[in-house]
Amino acid sequence: MSNKSLTCLQKGLKGSVQVPGDKSISHRAVMFGAIAEGKTEITGFLPGADCLSTIACFQKMGIDILQKGDKVTVYGKGWSGLNEPSEILDVGNSGTTTRLMLGILAGRPFHSVVIGDESIARRPMSRVTEPLRQMGAEIDGREDGTYTPLSIRGGETKGIHWVSKVASAQVKSCILLAGLQSEGKTTVEEPSLSRDHTERMLEAFGVEVTRDNMTVSVEGGQALKGRSVFVPGDISSAAFLLAAGAIVPDSEITIENVGVNPTRTGIVDVMKKMGVSFKEKNKRDVNGEPVADFVVKTSNMQGTTIEGDLIPRLIDEIPIIAVMASQAVGTTVIKDAEELKVKETNRIDTVVSQLKKMGADIEATPDGMIIRGSAQLQGAELDSFGDHRIGMAMSIAALIAKGESTILDTEAINVSYPTFYEHIDKLRGTEN
Ligand SMILES: O=C(O)C1=C[C@@H](OP(=O)(O)O)[C@@H](O)[C@H](O)C1
Numbered sequence: 001m002s003n004k005s006l007t008c009l010q011k012g013l014k015g016s017v018q019v020p021g022d023k024s025i026s027h028r029a030v031m032f033g034a035i036a037e038g039k040t041e042i043t044g045f046l047p048g049a050d051c052l053s054t055i056a057c058f059q060k061m062g063i064d065i066l067q068k069g070d071k072v073t074v075y076g077k078g079w080s081g082l083n084e085p086s087e088i089l090d091v092g093n094s095g096t097t098t099r100l101m102l103g104i105l106a107g108r109p110f111h112s113v114v115i116g117d118e119s120i121a122r123r124p125m126s127r128v129t130e131p132l133r134q135m136g137a138e139i140d141g142r143e144d145g146t147y148t149p150l151s152i153r154g155g156e157t158k159g160i161h162w163v164s165k166v167a168s169a170q171v172k173s174c175i176l177l178a179g180l181q182s183e184g185k186t187t188v189e190e191p192s193l194s195r196d197h198t199e200r201m202l203e204a205f206g207v208e209v210t211r212d213n214m215t216v217s218v219e220g221g222q223a224l225k226g227r228s229v230f231v232p233g234d235i236s237s238a239a240f241l242l243a244a245g246a247i248v249p250d251s252e253i254t255i256e257n258v259g260v261n262p263t264r265t266g267i268v269d270v271m272k273k274m275g276v277s278f279k280e281k282n283k284r285d286v287n288g289e290p291v292a293d294f295v296v297k298t299s300n301m302q303g304t305t306i307e308g309d310l311i312p313r314l315i316d317e318i319p320i321i322a323v324m325a326s327q328a329v330g331t332t333v334i335k336d337a338e339e340l341k342v343k344e345t346n347r348i349d350t351v352v353s354q355l356k357k358m359g360a361d362i363e364a365t366p367d368g369m370i371i372r373g374s375a376q377l378q379g380a381e382l383d384s385f386g387d388h389r390i391g392m393a394m395s396i397a398a399l400i401a402k403g404e405s406t407i408l409d410t411e412a413i414n415v416s417y418p419t420f421y422e423h424i425d426k427l428r429g430t431e432n
């Protein structure tokens with residue numbers, strides 16, 4: 001287990017970095033490439049542990065995938081090119097791999113076993129196993145298919161009209177992927193709009209997708225065509241640097257090539273509401289996904305309320321938003337965010353317990369947290385609990401805390417941002 005010691009910065013952050021590729025888009029590019037006919041060439045791929053788990057699972061199903069840094073070539077052979085794996089499919093720490101892959105497996109006429117790490121074993125899978133069973137897949141697993149390990153035998157499935165209780169892109173994508181292999185039409189309705197990378201990328205791979213507000217449909221029996229995919233930088237990774245730029249005194253930094261798909265930019269809305277001093281520049285469109293650069297400066301921020309439809313648009317950014325809120329004037333209230341409890345950790349508990357250790361005035365609520373700002377954070381021993389986003393959020397908090405902090409189990413950060421500390425070092429001017 002690796003730990004990291006950090007102290008309060010003596011000077012501001014300066015310069016510019018390009019955050020690594022978007023995790024959600026990288027997973028989808030590999031998966032869609034694997035089920036498509038012909039070659040898919042991916043540039044800007046995130047070589048983080050989660051996306052490497054996706055590659056390894058599809059290799060076990062007989063797909064040739066070559067990966068070198070951020071370049072990946074996937075030699076898809078169509079839906080029927082996937083073979084029954086002779087080994088267990090290990091998703092590691094990745095919820096996205098688990099749920100999207102189950103949708104693909106649901107329509108494949110073979111048996112497979114899906115397993116992940118300790119954290120995956122705690123995450124609810126019935127939100128996907130239930131609809132997939134209704135579509136016709138045979139699924140078994142711990143607590144009747146609620147948790148991994150899961151075994152699935154796919155085959156002939158039927159379209160479904162599924163009304164999801166949660167705004168979850170993983171649930172939506174899973175059902176749509178099963179629907180593409182099913183008889184008839186499949187529709188997913190969600191309570192608020194979750195990220196729409198699946199819809200966008202399926203269209204780019206030649207699939208017809210019908211969208212109407214919070215409802216998405218596909219007809220079964222559609223094939224995907226391999227293509228080139230350029231993956232923009234991950235706004236969820238950029239969020240840590242945007243927050244660092246805003247809270248570390250005397251900072252001005254540029255973050256280039258950030259994906260700004262409107263279903264992901266809740267953090268930008270919050271930065272506006274909190275009064276963060278930033279500019280969004282060079283907005284452009286790359287492969288059907290909008291991209292921009294950000295310049296952010298040390299800011300005087302106010303507390304705000306974050307709730308409702310905004311939550312799915314920033315769900316992974318809440319740990320770092322809590323750190324920003326601890327430095328704002330006034331109170332920040334985060335509501336409607338129960339989903340935080342079923343991420344890599346219970347992120348309400350882990351954020352609140354670790355920021356409390358640093359002296360923040362923060363309390364957990366049943367669906368979020370309340371943070372009273374203007375705190376002088378103190379260095380402390382902080383645990384990531386094996387959750388990449390907690391490790392990074394606490395590392396940024398440590399940059400403004402009095403005294404030394406030690407972050408435990410920072411290896412977890414490799415899940416989504418393997419070059420995180422290199423980038424912090426670059427911005428603080430301590431790169432070798
Ligand atoms: O579809 C995706 O790529 C993701 C969807 C979100 O999860 P949910 O679908 O569980 O909300 C998000 O938290 C996760 O990091 C990635």
Ligand SMILES: C=C(OP(=O)(O)O)C(=O)O
Nearest residue numbers: 093094095096316343344
């Ligand atoms: C929740 C996350 O990912 P996943 O669900 O893919 O494990 C995350 O990256 O914060």
